[in-house]
Amino acid sequence: MSGSAAEVAAAIRQHDTFLLTSHARPDGDAMGSQLAMAFALDALGKRVRLINHDPSPAPYLGFPGADRIEVSSAAAPLPDVPLHAEATIVMECGDLLRTEVKGLERPTIINIDHHVGNTMFGSVNWFDASAAACTEMVADVIDALGVTWTREIATHLYLGIVTDTGGFRHGPISARTFQISARVAATGVSPALVARDVFDGFGIGRVRLTGALLNAMELHHDTRLAMLYYDDDVLQSCGATSDDTDGLVNLPLGAKDVVAVALVRKQTDTQYRVSMRSKGDVSVRAVAVEHGGGGHVNAAACSIAGSRESVTRTIVDAIGHVL
Numbered sequence: 633m634s635g636s637a638a639e640v641a642a643a644i645r646q647h648d649t650f651l652l653t654s655h656a657r658p659d660g661d662a663m664g665s666q667l668a669m670a671f672a673l674d675a676l677g678k679r680v681r682l683i684n685h686d687p688s689p690a691p692y693l694g695f696p697g698a699d700r701i702e703v704s705s706a707a708a709p710l711p712d713v714p715l716h717a718e719a720t721i722v723m724e725c726g727d728l729l730r731t732e733v734k735g736l737e738r739p740t741i742i743n744i745d746h747h748v749g750n751t752m753f754g755s756v757n758w759f760d761a762s763a764a765a766c767t768e769m770v771a772d773v774i775d776a777l778g779v780t781w782t783r784e785i786a787t788h789l790y791l792g793i794v795t796d797t798g799g800f801r802h803g804p805i806s807a808r809t810f811q812i813s814a815r816v817a818a819t820g821v822s823p824a825l826v827a828r829d830v831f832d833g834f835g836i837g838r839v840r841l842t843g844a845l846l847n848a849m850e851l852h853h854d855t856r857l858a859m860l861y862y863d864d865d866v867l868q869s870c871g872a873t874s875d876d877t878d879g880l881v882n883l884p885l886g887a888k889d890v891v892a893v894a895l896v897r898k899q900t901d902t903q904y905r906v907s908m909r910s911k912g913d914v915s916v917r918a919v920a921v922e923h924g925g926g927g928h929v930n931a932a933a934c935s936i937a938g939s940r941e942s943v944t945r946t947i948v949d950a951i952g953h954v955l
């Protein structure tokens with residue numbers, strides 16, 4: 633742990649205009665951190681602009697303020713980004729490049745993150761790997777700023793927690809996680825309704841894709857490793873989109889024997905994206921880092937060049953070494 637919510641709050645008080653951003657291909661914690669922070673800064677009379685490289689996942693588009701997030705990949709370049717904010721707040725990013733957004737650099741960059749390996753790229757850095765979600769940290773910043781939690785703020789804090797922990801099942805879930813969740817419920821937000829929106833908000837293509845992925849699953853190393861694969865043809869045949877793949881990598885972990893999963897996605901004929909999940913001490917982060925990627929011990933990703941066969945062999949071997 634380094635830095636503190638108080639230091640972040642002090643830096644925020646010194647400015648009036650902010651750019652809020654998070655990582656490319658945002659997840660619930662990325663979006664929740666951004667919007668909870670945005671509603672809190674609104675309450676202080678600050679001006680904020682929210683920018684991500686990619687759209688938020690479809691199930692979260694009905695969450696309060698979701699339409700405030702501008703998508704830079706759709707409207708690049710962003711002509712007035714460098715002009716209209718004194719400070720940038722980057723949440724959920726191990727380094728600035730993870731945003732894939734250009735024009736973020738300015739003297740004050742506030743870095744709030746819980747990913748091991750954060751490069752401390754900000755002028756103000758708060759890093760806390762003991763947070764189960766970045767929104768736990770944002771909750772502390774909002775308290776340090778003295779802003780009362782509205783239902784909008786509470787909803788987004790909870791969105792980060794419920795997604796990053798997979799519904800309170802993994803990651804560094806702590807007493808703090810439940811203290812924040814208790815306060816969320818006390819604002820009148822329904823945890824069950826948020827969970828319904830998060831986990832059951834997909835189209836039927838997602839359900840078909842689930843079947844297709846699991847039908848084609850391959851098992852290695854005495855059923856300890858499950859390999860999943862898809863490409864655009866698989867998505868199309870299921871009537872699914874890449875949004876629908878979010879979280880499916882976790883499914884094989886439902887089997888007791890399976891302690892690691894790699895989901896391989898074809899990007900081009902010679903480039904594959906590998907998302908990995910694991911249980912306990914099995915470090916898929918080590919495998920990802922070895923191949924130029926990163927992440928957490930139990931959730932990590934990297935991109936590997938080669939053929940489908942060679943990439944699969946590389947991953948099966950590399951995970952074999954950490955089992």
Ligand SMILES: [Mn+2]
Binds near residue numbers: 746
């Ligand atoms: Mn997170």
